[in-house]
Amino acid sequence: MAKESITLIDNRTGKSYEIAISYGIYPLDGAAIRASDLRQVKVSEDDFGLMSYDPAFMNTASCQSTITFIDGDKGILRYRGYPIEELAEKSTYLETAYLVLYGELPTKAQLEKWTHDITWHTMIHENIKKFMDGFHYDAHPMGMLVSTVAALSTFYLDAKHIFDAGSRKTQTHRLVGKMPTLAAFAYRHSLGRPYAYPDNDLSYTGNFLNMLFKMTEVKYKPNAILEKALDVLFILHADHEQNCGTNAMRCVGSSQADPYCAVAAAAAALYGPLHGGANEAVLRMLGEIGSKGKVPEFVKKVKAGEGKLMGFGHRVYKNYDPRAKIIKRVADEVFEVTGRNPLLDIAIELERIALEDEYFIKRKLYPNVDFYSGIIYQAMGFPVEMFPVLFAIPRTSGWIAQWEELLLDAEQKISRPRQVYLGQDTRSYVGIEQRETGKTGQTSPKGVA
Numbered sequence: 001m002a003k004e005s006i007t008l009i010d011n012r013t014g015k016s017y018e019i020a021i022s023y024g025i026y027p028l029d030g031a032a033i034r035a036s037d038l039r040q041v042k043v044s045e046d047d048f049g050l051m052s053y054d055p056a057f058m059n060t061a062s063c064q065s066t067i068t069f070i071d072g073d074k075g076i077l078r079y080r081g082y083p084i085e086e087l088a089e090k091s092t093y094l095e096t097a098y099l100v101l102y103g104e105l106p107t108k109a110q111l112e113k114w115t116h117d118i119t120w121h122t123m124i125h126e127n128i129k130k131f132m133d134g135f136h137y138d139a140h141p142m143g144m145l146v147s148t149v150a151a152l153s154t155f156y157l158d159a160k161h162i163f164d165a166g167s168r169k170t171q172t173h174r175l176v177g178k179m180p181t182l183a184a185f186a187y188r189h190s191l192g193r194p195y196a197y198p199d200n201d202l203s204y205t206g207n208f209l210n211m212l213f214k215m216t217e218v219k220y221k222p223n224a225i226l227e228k229a230l231d232v233l234f235i236l237h238a239d240h241e242q243n244c245g246t247n248a249m250r251c252v253g254s255s256q257a258d259p260y261c262a263v264a265a266a267a268a269a270l271y272g273p274l275h276g277g278a279n280e281a282v283l284r285m286l287g288e289i290g291s292k293g294k295v296p297e298f299v300k301k302v303k304a305g306e307g308k309l310m311g312f313g314h315r316v317y318k319n320y321d322p323r324a325k326i327i328k329r330v331a332d333e334v335f336e337v338t339g340r341n342p343l344l345d346i347a348i349e350l351e352r353i354a355l356e357d358e359y360f361i362k363r364k365l366y367p368n369v370d371f372y373s374g375i376i377y378q379a380m381g382f383p384v385e386m387f388p389v390l391f392a393i394p395r396t397s398g399w400i401a402q403w404e405e406l407l408l409d410a411e412q413k414i415s416r417p418r419q420v421y422l423g424q425d426t427r428s429y430v431g432i433e434q435r436e437t438g439k440t441g442q443t444s445p446k447g448v449a
């Protein structure tokens with residue numbers, strides 16, 4: 001029988017090493033060697049040992065996880081084994097959040113208790129409101145969300161007891177419960193509107209719409225189709241394994257910071273236009289293109305290296321993002337209520353041309369989750385600045401699940417990558433009188449081939 005290992009021959013020394021291979025649940029997708037096993041590969045006793053060089057973690061697994069499975073080539077996404085398509089059709093965001101966090105779908109009683117616990121924690125301390133008042137009128141709501149979620153850490157001092165399961169549970173309820181409130185308050189602040197308090201009779205997304213859009217009516221009644229559409233969008237964004245934001249959550253969490261600070265770090269990572277800020281960038285891009293007729297010209301520019309086609313491409317998916325397919329369907333339901341967003345025609349044309357073009361085919365670039373989500377959000381009345389915020393709210397359950405998994409994983413330690421140093425070798429200090437511009441004495445670095 002074949003051995004579950006590889007043999008490595010170091011041509012510098014002629015020595016050979018046997019390195020064990022471990023597997024995930026799908027051997028062909030999850031085979032890995034331990035990078036630390038490479039350290040035994042040395043040319044001499046005082047050699048540090050071989051490292052693997054992997055900028056941007058292109059081929060490095062940083063953890064073992066049981067939460068989310070993605071097969072990027074086949075376009076498959078599952079939370080705890082359940083296909084995203086089934087969850088989007090049959091579940092609700094709060095039920096899915098429970099699944100992501102605790103590994104199983106809740107029983108009826110568990111779901112009732114969970115819904116109650118989250119609803120119980122939707123209010124925020126009045127001082128947070130005062131803190132929010134300090135932001136400039138045109139502050140970006142994502143910047144406000146990142147700051148205020150970090151500020152929650154100063155209100156809940158028990159949050160630092162991260163190895164206490166009871167404390168973790170309370171912080172989970174608070175974070176999942178309060179993120180929509182912080183987000184809605186950030187939005188109302190930017191409009192100069194009075195804050196609308198949570199209405200605990202409404203669903204998770206119904207209440208969020210209430211806090212965003214309630215005006216003078218005594219009781220806000222969310223549109224059932226829009227409430228459901230937002231709920232589906234929240235399900236699609238609940239988790240996505242080791243993306244940039246989640247990696248930030250795990251990295252900061254690994255220093256044993258409290259979960260509010262770790263969520264703030266994750267949200268900050270999500271804010272960037274290559275990550276959760278992409279949906280905002282897509283809308284701006286579609287606006288700049290302006291009309292269907294101008295799409296070929298735009299695609300030509302992208303191919304010439306003048307900017308990217310935002311909402312296209314993914315580190316893991318080399319096929320159609322399954323979330324984008326579901327979103328396209330949700331778009332039709334939303335447009336029945338709101339009327340068709342004219343940007344949709346530009347997006348469809350862009351997708352059609354890109355998917356037929358050799359440049360995109362060769363690089364396996366397909367629409368990702370952000371390509372159509374912004375068009376729906378805009379039709380629902382959200383300004384573009386709110387788009388990354390709408391990503392951060394549902395992703396909070398995934399971040400906490402990943403953080404908890406990290407804390408309970410005996411193998412995990414503080415996150416601390418190595419580097420390949422390319423700077424100066426040791427040299428003596430030169431007095432200012434002796435320094436000459438351009439004469440640094442630097443030798444050219446070898447670098448990694």
Ligand code: CMC
Binds near residue numbers: 302308311314316
């Ligand atoms: N438009 C045009 N070319 C692209 C794009 C794009 N959107 N994405 C990748 N490429 C090209 C890239 O230039 C490179 O070409 P070449 O081989 O000639 O140098 C090739 O495709 C491979 O790309 P890469 O940059 O090595 O891929 P990556 O895995 O490092 O980047 C990505 C992934 C998502 C950052 C990137 O595809 C991108 O910037 N997309 C646009 C932003 C976006 O939509 N982000 C949302 C991602 S999904 C939700 C989320 O994660 O938050």
